[in-house]
Amino acid sequence: MGYGIVLRTLGIILLGEAALMVPSWLMALYYKENDANAFAVAILASLFIGVCSFLIKPKKQIVGYREGVMIVSFGWILASAFGAIPFFLSGTFNSFIDAFFETASGFTTTGASVMTNIEIQPHGILFWRSFTHWLGGMGILVFTLAILPALGISTIQIFKAESPGPNPERLVPRVAQTAKILYSIYFVISLIEIILLRLAGMSFFDSFTHTFATMGTGGFSTKNASVAGFNSALIEWIIIVFMFLAGANFSLYYGVIKGKIKTLFKDTEFRFYCGIIFGSIVLIAISIRELYGFDWVKIIRDSTFQTLTIITTTGFATVDYDKWPEFTKMIMFLLMFVGGCSGSTGGSIKCIRILLMFKFVKREFHKLLHPKSVMPIRIGNSTVPWEIMRNVVGLVLLYAIIFVSVSLVLLTQGMDIMSSTSATIACLGNVGPGFAMVGPAMNYAALTDLSKVLLSFCMILGRLEVYTVLVLFVPVFWRD
Amino acid sequence: MGYGIVLRTLGIILLGEAALMVPSWLMALYYKENDANAFAVAILASLFIGVCSFLIKPKKQIVGYREGVMIVSFGWILASAFGAIPFFLSGTFNSFIDAFFETASGFTTTGASVMTNIEIQPHGILFWRSFTHWLGGMGILVFTLAILPALGISTIQIFKAESPGPNPERLVPRVAQTAKILYSIYFVISLIEIILLRLAGMSFFDSFTHTFATMGTGGFSTKNASVAGFNSALIEWIIIVFMFLAGANFSLYYGVIKGKIKTLFKDTEFRFYCGIIFGSIVLIAISIRELYGFDWVKIIRDSTFQTLTIITTTGFATVDYDKWPEFTKMIMFLLMFVGGCSGSTGGSIKCIRILLMFKFVKREFHKLLHPKSVMPIRIGNSTVPWEIMRNVVGLVLLYAIIFVSVSLVLLTQGMDIMSSTSATIACLGNVGPGFAMVGPAMNYAALTDLSKVLLSFCMILGRLEVYTVLVLFVPVFWRD
Numbered sequence: 026m027g028y029g030i031v032l033r034t035l036g037i038i039l040l041g042e043a044a045l046m047v048p049s050w051l052m053a054l055y056y057k058e059n060d061a062n063a064f065a066v067a068i069l070a071s072l073f074i075g076v077c078s079f080l081i082k083p084k085k086q087i088v089g090y091r092e093g094v095m096i097v098s099f100g101w102i103l104a105s106a107f108g109a110i111p112f113f114l115s116g117t118f119n120s121f122i123d124a125f126f127e128t129a130s131g132f133t134t135t136g137a138s139v140m141t142n143i144e145i146q147p148h149g150i151l152f153w154r155s156f157t158h159w160l161g162g163m164g165i166l167v168f169t170l171a172i173l174p175a176l177g178i179s180t181i182q183i184f185k186a187e188s189p190g191p192n193p194e195r196l197v198p199r200v201a202q203t204a205k206i207l208y209s210i211y212f213v214i215s216l217i218e219i220i221l222l223r224l225a226g227m228s229f230f231d232s233f234t235h236t237f238a239t240m241g242t243g244g245f246s247t248k249n250a251s252v253a254g255f256n257s258a259l260i261e262w263i264i265i266v267f268m269f270l271a272g273a274n275f276s277l278y279y280g281v282i283k284g285k286i287k288t289l290f291k292d293t294e295f296r297f298y299c300g301i302i303f304g305s306i307v308l309i310a311i312s313i314r315e316l317y318g319f320d321w322v323k324i325i326r327d328s329t330f331q332t333l334t335i336i337t338t339t340g341f342a343t344v345d346y347d348k349w350p351e352f353t354k355m356i357m358f359l360l361m362f363v364g365g366c367s368g369s370t371g372g373s374i375k376c377i378r379i380l381l382m383f384k385f386v387k388r389e390f391h392k393l394l395h396p397k398s399v400m401p402i403r404i405g406n407s408t409v410p411w412e413i414m415r416n417v418v419g420l421v422l423l424y425a426i427i428f429v430s431v432s433l434v435l436l437t438q439g440m441d442i443m444s445s446t447s448a449t450i451a452c453l454g455n456v457g458p459g460f461a462m463v464g465p466a467m468n469y470a471a472l473t474d475l476s477k478v479l480l481s482f483c484m485i486l487g488r489l490e491v492y493t494v495l496v497l498f499v500p501v502f503w504r505d
Numbered sequence: 506m507g508y509g510i511v512l513r514t515l516g517i518i519l520l521g522e523a524a525l526m527v528p529s530w531l532m533a534l535y536y537k538e539n540d541a542n543a544f545a546v547a548i549l550a551s552l553f554i555g556v557c558s559f560l561i562k563p564k565k566q567i568v569g570y571r572e573g574v575m576i577v578s579f580g581w582i583l584a585s586a587f588g589a590i591p592f593f594l595s596g597t598f599n600s601f602i603d604a605f606f607e608t609a610s611g612f613t614t615t616g617a618s619v620m621t622n623i624e625i626q627p628h629g630i631l632f633w634r635s636f637t638h639w640l641g642g643m644g645i646l647v648f649t650l651a652i653l654p655a656l657g658i659s660t661i662q663i664f665k666a667e668s669p670g671p672n673p674e675r676l677v678p679r680v681a682q683t684a685k686i687l688y689s690i691y692f693v694i695s696l697i698e699i700i701l702l703r704l705a706g707m708s709f710f711d712s713f714t715h716t717f718a719t720m721g722t723g724g725f726s727t728k729n730a731s732v733a734g735f736n737s738a739l740i741e742w743i744i745i746v747f748m749f750l751a752g753a754n755f756s757l758y759y760g761v762i763k764g765k766i767k768t769l770f771k772d773t774e775f776r777f778y779c780g781i782i783f784g785s786i787v788l789i790a791i792s793i794r795e796l797y798g799f800d801w802v803k804i805i806r807d808s809t810f811q812t813l814t815i816i817t818t819t820g821f822a823t824v825d826y827d828k829w830p831e832f833t834k835m836i837m838f839l840l841m842f843v844g845g846c847s848g849s850t851g852g853s854i855k856c857i858r859i860l861l862m863f864k865f866v867k868r869e870f871h872k873l874l875h876p877k878s879v880m881p882i883r884i885g886n887s888t889v890p891w892e893i894m895r896n897v898v899g900l901v902l903l904y905a906i907i908f909v910s911v912s913l914v915l916l917t918q919g920m921d922i923m924s925s926t927s928a929t930i931a932c933l934g935n936v937g938p939g940f941a942m943v944g945p946a947m948n949y950a951a952l953t954d955l956s957k958v959l960l961s962f963c964m965i966l967g968r969l970e971v972y973t974v975l976v977l978f979v980p981v982f983w984r985d
Contacts, residue, residue, distance in 0.1 A: 351925075352916035359909065382902055389899030393972055394981050418898055419869030422862055429839060436832035443922070445831070492873055501874050 026503070029083025031095045036078025038100045042107055043071035045160060046153065049111070053149030060147040063114035071107045091502065097168060098494045101485050105129040108157055117150055122474050129481040131157025133488035134165065134370055136244025136340040136457030137448075139470040139477065143249050148230065151247050155234035162241025162370035163211055165488060166275055167204045170368050210278050215240045218267045225259045239267045242370045244340030244457040251342035251465070252330075261326060261343055265333055272337030272365035273298060293405045294366050294377045298336075301363060301376065305332040305356055312353040335360040338372040340457025340465075347464035354460060361450045361459075362424075372455025372487055374424060378417050381409065385418070423491055427453060431483055438473045448472075452480040453487040506983070509563025511575045516558025518580045522587055523551035525640060526633065529591070533629030540627040543594035551587045571982065577648060578974045581965050585609040588637055597630055602954050609961040611637025613968035614645065614850055616724025616820040616937030617928075619950040619957065623729050628710065631727050635714035639695070642721025642850035645968060646687045646755055650848050690758050695720045698747045705739045719747045722850045724820030724937040731822035731945070732810075741806060741823055745813050752817030752845035753778060773885050774846050774857045778816075781843060781856065785812040785836055792833040815840040818852040820937025820945075827944035834940060841930045841939075842904075852935030852967055854904060858897045861889065865898065903971055907933060911963055918953045928952075932960040933967040 050064035088096070108131070109124035111117075118124040123139045130137045131154055140146070140154075215236050222232035231247055238245050248254030252264060273295060280288040289295060309328040310321075317324045327344050334341045335357050346357055363379055365371020384402045391400055401408040428449055435445035440462060447459025448469070458465040462472075469477065486494045496502055530544035568576070588611070589604035591597075598604040603619045610617045611634055620626070620634075695716050702712035711727055718725050728734030732744060753775055760768040769775060789808035790801075797804045807824050814821045815837050826837055843859055845851020864882045871880055881888040908929055915925035920942055927939025928949070938945040942952075949957065966974045976982055 350916075351921045352913065355913060355916055355922055355925075358922075383906075385895075386899050386902050386906065389896060389903070390972075390976065390979055391981075392896075393976050394979065415865075416869060416872075419866050422866050423869070426863075426866065433832065433835060436830075436835050441831045442835055442838075445835075492870075496870065496873050499870055499874065501871075 027083060027085035027087065027089070027092045029081050030085060030088055031092050031099070032078045032081045033083055034088070034096045035099055035103055036075045036081070038096075038104060039071045039075030039107060040079060042104055043068045043075060045156070046071070046108075046111070049149045049153035049156065052152050053147060056148045058147035058149060060111060060115035060117075060149045063111040064149060064153070066114055067107065067110035070110060074107075094493055094496055094502075097489060098485070098497055101129075101132060101164075101489065105132050105481070105485070108132065108153070111150060111153055115147065115150055117146060120474070122477050123470070126469065126477045126481050127154065128157060129484050130452075130457075131155075131243065131245065132161040132164070133455050133484040134158050134161045134241040134243040134338070134372065135452055135455040135484045135488075136238065137452055137463070137480070137484070138245065138457075138468045139472075141468065141470050143247060151234060152230070155237040155243070155245050155247070158241035158243030158245060159215070159237035160241075161243065161488070162271070163208065165370055166207045166211060166368070168489070170203060170207060170276060206279060207275060210275055210282070211240065214267070214270060214278075218263070221263050222260060225263055226257060227255065227260060231255075235264065236267070238341070239264055239339065240271050240370065242268065242271050242337045242339045242365065242372065242455070244334070246341060253343045258326060261330055264341065265329055268333040268337045268339050268341075269302070271339070272333070272369050272371040274366040274368035275370075276368050291405065294380060297380045298366050298376045301360075302332055302336060305336070305360060308356055309349075309353050312350050312356075316349065331357065332360065335456060336363055336371075337365050337369075338454055338456045340451075342458065342465035345464065345466040347460050347466065358447065358450075358460070361447070361454050361456050364454055373450075374421060374454070377404070378421060380404070381414065381417050382421060384409075385414065420491060423495070424453070427483070427486065427491070431479060434479060435472075435476055438476045440472075440476070448476075448480060449483065452483040455484060455487050507563060507565035507567065507569070507572050509561050510565060510568055511572050511579070512558045512561045513563050514568070514576045515579055515583055516555045516561070518576075518584060519551045519555030519587060520559060522584055523548045523555060525636070526551070526588075526591070529629045529633035529636065532632050533627060536628045538627035538629060540591060540595035540597075540629045543591040544629060544633075546594055547587065547590035550590060554587075574973055574976055574982075577969060578965070578977055581609075581612060581644075581969065585612050585961070585965075588612065588633070591630060591633055595627065595630055597626060600954070602957050603950070606949065606957045606961050607634065608637060609964050610932075610937075611635075611723065611725065612641040612644070613935050613964040614638050614641045614721040614723040614818070614852065615932055615935040615964045615968075616718065617932055617943070617960065617964070618725065618937075618948045619952075621948065621950050623727060631714060632710070635717040635723070635725050635727070638721035638723030638725060639717035640721075641723065641968070642751070643688065643691055645850055646691060646848070647684045648969070650683060650687060650756060686759060687755055690755055690762070691720065694747070694750060694758075698743070701743050702740060705743055706737060707735065707740060711735075715744065716747070718821070719744055719819065720751050720850065722748065722751050722817045722819045722845065722852065722935070724814070726821060733823045738806060741810055744821065745810055748813040748817045748819050748821075749782070751819070752813070752849050752851040754846040754848035755850075756848050771885065774860060777860045778846050778856045781840075782812055782816060785816070785840060788836055789829075789833050792830050792836075796829065811837065812840065815936060816843055816851075817845050817849075818934055818936045820931075822938060822945035825944065825946040827940050827946065838927065838930075838940070841927070841934050841936050844934055853930075854901060854934070857884070858901060860884075861894065861897050862901060864889075865894065900971060903975070904933070907963070907966065907971070911959060914959060915952075915956055918956045920952075920956070928956075928960060929963065932963040935964060935967050 046064055046068050050061060050068060053061035053064050105125055105128045109121065109128040112124035112127055113121050118127065118139070126139050218236040218239060219232045222235060223229060227235065234247050246252060246254070252261060277289050277292060277295060306328050309332060310324050313328065314324055330343050331346050346354065362374055364373025364375050367375045367377045381402065388400050388402055402414060403409065431449040431453070432446045435448060436442070440448070443460045444462035447461065448463045451457055451459035451463060463469055526544055526548050530541060530548060533541035533544050585605055585608045588608040589601065592604035592607055593601050598607065598619070606619050698716040698719060699712045702715060703709060707715065714727050717723070726732060732741060757769050757772060757775060786808050789812060790804050793808065794804055810823045811826050826834065842854055844853025844855050847855050847857045861882065868880050868882055882894060883889065911929040911933070912926045915928060916922070920928070923940045924942035927941065928943045931937055931939035931943060943949055
């Protein structure tokens with residue numbers, strides 16, 4: 026095992042984090058608020074530990090599967106731990122567990138919050154809080170679309186299976202090159218959103234922070250009432266559009282830039298994503314029509330916003346959907362399990378896997394009537410290999426096992442069934458808000474420390490596609 | 506398609522049902538209650554339609570896969586429809602939908618009831634109601650252990666995969682012979698329970714009816730308060746033992762009779778079944794200890810009874826578990842999805858499939874670290890073929906899809922999430938009681954007609970292992 030290279034790379038991550046905290050520190054200095062010293066200490070701590078780790082001379086230079094897994098898993102945990110320092114030292118949270126929860130929620134683009142009064146916080150803290158979303162979103166794009174394929178892991182194989190025709194659409198194979206293209210796309214879309222939100226009447230500060238939260242499908246807002254606090258239909262529609270974009274596969278945009286707009290509509294997962302969104306909006310709209318006194322303009326806006334905020338796993342709020350009819354709540358609950366497309370910043374199980382589950386069941390039916398026939402499962406023009414199918418089924422089952430186990434633990438901590446199950450999927454799927462005790466008008470502050478630690482772990486587990494983290498707990502992993 | 510042979514066999518089923526209604530009719534005559542005429546009409550109607558169908562001369566004499574599926578599915582529906590006549594004509598229910606729901610609930614051994622006051626009903630009606638459980642239980646044993654294997658369908662293949670060593674334990678292959686052995690085992694165990702319940706102080710009438718409900722893992726009682734109405738710890742413990750027996754694989758008893766008691770403890774599914782039961786009792790006992798003021802005798806009895814009544818999908822009540830802590834309710838909710846062993850009268854997904862799901866996930870982990878290795882999934886000494894594994898995964902996914910879809914429909918009928926989801930699994934898994942609106946102290950009477958029809962369908966769907974019924978909806982099935 027190349028522990029040296031792992032430590033060295035983790036050092037680089039910390040050095041990067043130190044640099045990325047600088048804008049928040051400058052903002053703290055500019056606004057002359059009480060959080061500047063907290064950032065200074067956090068930057069110095071990250072720099073010091075980062076440099077120490079970086080100076081390690083690794084014996085082995087190659088990053089294999091196991092080293093990759095360790096770097097990604099520990100990288101996310103370390104970044105959350107050091108990123109929590111400003112929250113803790115500035116007095117935003119009295120408990121380091123709360124500070125860690127909030128930062129892990131930021132980096133994993135979950136958006137579950139333990140902050141009870143957001144609007145009294147200094148600008149530097151709020152900027153850093155939202156910025157973690159944007160960094161986490163970028164990190165996950167590079168992880169799923171550049172690092173995983175380089176390690177030869179399955180997520181990308183789904184993505185490869187997707188590519189139609191003889192000319193595979195996968196991004197330029199080399200990690201660095203791929204990462205660069207992704208950064209650029211992510212950066213440009215973010216820039217457009219910032220400009221549009223500013224034009225729609227948001228301050229520059231709010232435009233930046235809300236763009237960070239939208240593009241990372243995170244969900245932290247600078248208002249206690251979340252996006253509802255701006256009271257602007259235009260802002261809501263802009264955010265709807267960008268949530269939709271952030272929840273789709275970013276490699277498709279590469280195709281669009283190259284002029285192949287058709288590939289967008291040929292993409293099976295993208296069509297499935299659009300289909301679920303459309304269907305959910307219609308069902309929710311019908312279900313809430315009486316509650317809204319048949320005000321269809323508001324019905325459509327609210328049902329569209331809530332559908333997208335949940336399916337993309339963003340978690341912004343414009344209404345307290347916990348007060349909606351039970352049927353609507355069930356739809357929202359189910360959407361939490363779906364999540365965005367593969368290769369997006371969205372979390373949860375992902376559209377492609379849900380689609381494959383349906384295809385799997387359909388195939389079994391045909392097998393009953395034609396037991397001898399060979400019936401491969403197809404996505405677009407490609408056949409999905411059985412190894413991939415098994416991996417997908419395994420992940421979904423594993424998701425179910427973790428979901429049930431964590432919910433049970435939360436129930437022992439005094440939560441009711443709706444709160445515990447929704448909190449679990451909201452964190453595991455990186456959604457943010459759930460129902461009841463953790464509904465959109467509530468937050469995670471009232472939970473016990475054990476619950477917060479467990480849910481922080483779930484966020485990281487969910488963000489890294491479960492296997493990547495859990496494999497660390499298999500003893501064989503550590504044997505040389 | 507051999508429609509002739511299908512109709513003729515359905516005729517035989519109706520003739521059998523007519524004969525099986527005779528004891529209830531005699532009881533009605535003996536007690537001189539107002540239900541005798543209702544039974545007479547039902548018997549005559551079943552005889553008449555039965556004879557007409559029986560007289561059909563089939564062109565094709567062979568029962569293939571499709572004919573088998575039709576006979577079993579329509580047989581269960583027809584038996585429920587004709588069995589509902591006494592309930593309807595005697596005035597027990599004013600709506601035929603209610604009568605059908607109650608009878609389908611009986612034959613599928615579900616035990617979900619729409620009867621609001623049980624104790625005022627005449628003896629004949631109550632006897633028939635419980636007798637349907639016993640007949641349904643016997644029917645399902647013959648279906649899963651004799652008919653399905655004869656048709657070469659998967660359930661039994663799991664069962665075959667289970668058999669250790671070179672001498673397969675599957676029952677004597679010919680359907681009639683197998684059925685005869687099963688009848689005998691079922692009959693003898695029932696007889697023992699009747700005697701024990703009588704000795705414990707129940708009336709003969711109650712001993713019979715409660716044995717019917719236990720052995721079929723049904724759950725109908727003759728008391729409004731269910732088994733709690735007898736207020737006897739001894740009776741509860743007797744029923745606990747027989748619920749446990751009814752939830753295990755009946756073919757194991759054949760081995761035990763032949764002197765191979767060891768096979769019982771070598772059986773992987775049986776051990777898994779015992780393990781889940783033990784674990785659940787412990788967790789529930791700990792969870793309710795404060796509520797019970799640390800009265801451990803009562804804690805152990807109640808937690809054991811509730812665990813067995815749910816996992817075996819019987820559904821008797823001794824306490825209103827809907828008032829138990831949320832953690833306990835979640836455990837009970839999960840047990841509803843587990844169900845008994847394959848080859849038992851219990852319903853739901855079944856222990857063997859749940860076990861295989863865990864093995865599937867475990868295998869995927871090892872695959873991550875050893876991608877090249879071949880790792881078959883084993884049960885005991887046998888390898889589970891991939892076709893079986895796929896069938897099992899498909900069934901579990903299908904279960905999830907039906908569960909979600911039906912729950913959504915029930916939500917449009919004015920139910921809340923706990924009520925609708927628990928009602929769905931309680932009917933689909935043939936459990937009986939759920940939570941909230943359909944909790945153990947409530948019943949299904951208040952539901953809308955649409956909900957009752959849909960849930961009746963779910964009971965039959967669940968009882969016949971889903972595929973057997975749903976395949977009728979695949980257009981290809983009907984093409985020659």
